[in-house]
Amino acid sequence: MPRRCLRLRDFYRIAIVQMAYLGDVALTLPLAEALRQIHPEARRALVVIPAAAPLAACAEAVDEVIVYDKRGVDAGFGGLRRCAQRLRQWGAELLLVLHRSLRTALLARWSSPQCAIGSSRSALPWVYALRIPYGWHLHEVERNLSFLSVFAEVGEQWRAFANVSVRLRPLGEAEQQVERLLQSLGIRQMAPLVVLAPGSAWQTKRWSPRHYATLARQLRAEGCSVVVTGALAEKALCEEIARLAEVPSLAGRLEIPELLALFRRTACVVCNDSAPIHLAELVGTPVVALFGPTIPEFGFAPRLPRSCVIGRSLPCRPCSIHGGRRCPLGTHACLEGILPQEVLPQVLARLR
Known part of the structure; x- marks a missing residue:
């Protein structure tokens, strides 16, 4: 034809x-x-x-x-x-x-x-x-x-x-549920809310729980409220970060409409090269995305002007189009080398 x-x-x-x-x-x-x-x-x-x-x-x-x-x-x-x-x-x-x-x-x-x-x-x-x-x-x-x-x-x-705005059905009920949940956790609207979404289907795409927890503590010291979220399969990962940082975890507690409502309520989302980038941007929330084994040029980077990508320039990047279960070199230097003190100012810049 x-x-x-x-x-x-x-x-x-x-x-x-x-x-x-x-x-x-x-x-x-x-x-x-x-x-x-x-x-x-x-x-x-x-x-x-x-x-x-x-x-x-x-x-x-x-x-x-x-x-x-x-x-x-x-x-x-x-x-x-x-x-x-x-x-x-x-x-x-x-x-x-x-x-x-x-x-x-x-x-x-x-x-x-x-x-x-x-x-x-x-x-x-x-x-x-x-x-x-x-x-x-x-x-x-x-x-x-x-x-x-x-x-x-x-x-x-x-x-x-290319920049069409996707119209979503009303999320009013989900937004009310999320607000009630946040209030029950002691999170009020006065402080900017930052959501950490540390999961990924691919192990090598994940920034370390230690780094996420350090970032969460630094954000709290700057006056931010912080919550961790993810899918039910990521509950253990999220709860480990939440325990280390002394912040709440909502992993496995939110359906998709509630997750979208949470991201809409949020000032910034910090995540890996994974679905939360695209869910947050659907509702207009900027993200700070941490790219390790993959690169933005593959076509899955955040697109909002206020979003950004942090990654290291290494000769071994990219090592695959999706990421993998383990680092081929055994170092995971692409993500281990991104330090919380490098991420913090990028998050704070998106709260202004």
């Missing part, structure tokens, strides 16, 4: 497929928002894993969340076929397949849309009517938005949506 022969307005049921991590889904939401603004008459679905479903449901641009539980009830080819059936039942006419795995290629094939568009790096490329060049030089948000370039009414105008 020739590029630019497609008209977006010829499709009224558009599904975006992103079955990776929570942060990847956060970076997908600008595409859904752009679709809503360009073609408001269409219905938009987002295909995600269970952990990301509550986030997808928070976006006004997402009309339907289709969950693919690839490690649970939908494991194996049978589960993939059931997910394809759910897409057919929803009536998906156009698939924008951002995830590049074999699973998603098969899903695109078995769901039988009128048109499926994938990436130039996608598995089973013959499945797709069109493949979008993978922009190594682009941020992931822009790589996702570039899927719009093939449509006649968009073309290169997709770039105009």
Whole structure:
């Protein structure tokens, strides 16, 4: 199918497929928002894993969340076929397949849309009517938005949506719950609140608990309130930091709407190269992001003007695109070499 022969307005049921991590889904939401603004008459679905479903449901641009539980009830080819059936039942006419795995290629094939568009790096490329060049030089948000370039009414105008603001459904109840929780912990609104989010799915992306605890103590000495948060799987890590720094941990206690509400209430988030970067920026909160084995040039850095990245210039960086379970050199110098006294002024600058 020739590029630019497609008209977006010829499709009224558009599904975006992103079955990776929570942060990847956060970076997908600008595409859904752009679709809503360009073609408001269409219905938009987002295909995600269970952990990301509550986030997808928070976006006004997402009309339907289709969950693919690839490690649970939908494991194996049978589960993939059931997910394809759910897409057919929803009536998906156009698939924008951002995830590049074999699973998603098969899903695109078995769901039988009128048109499926994938990436130039996608598995089973013959499945797709069109493949979008993978922009190594682009941020992931822009790589996702570039899927719009093939449509006649968009073309290169997709770039105009690079800084689109994602509209979220009201978080009023979640905000009230978070405020009550913070008050129960003795945290009042007068002092600036800094949230530490020390987790990551990849061990080598994590700044040390010792450094996080030192930073927390330094921030308290500057008059800040500090809380630590993370997923349930990160509870032990967060509680270790909280114990060392004598600050509260909310790890495992917040659902996604409450986490977004907490980040909105926060003056600054300190985290690794992980999902909290993108969740905090969704609600307009600046982050100080600590990059170790990965580099911002991969396309997953914070994007807000008031956010910043701290990293060390080392010949061994980057050592992988995702990070790993252990440092290949056994030193973890990329993150161990970032000291709390280097991070502190960057956080304080974002509180002014």
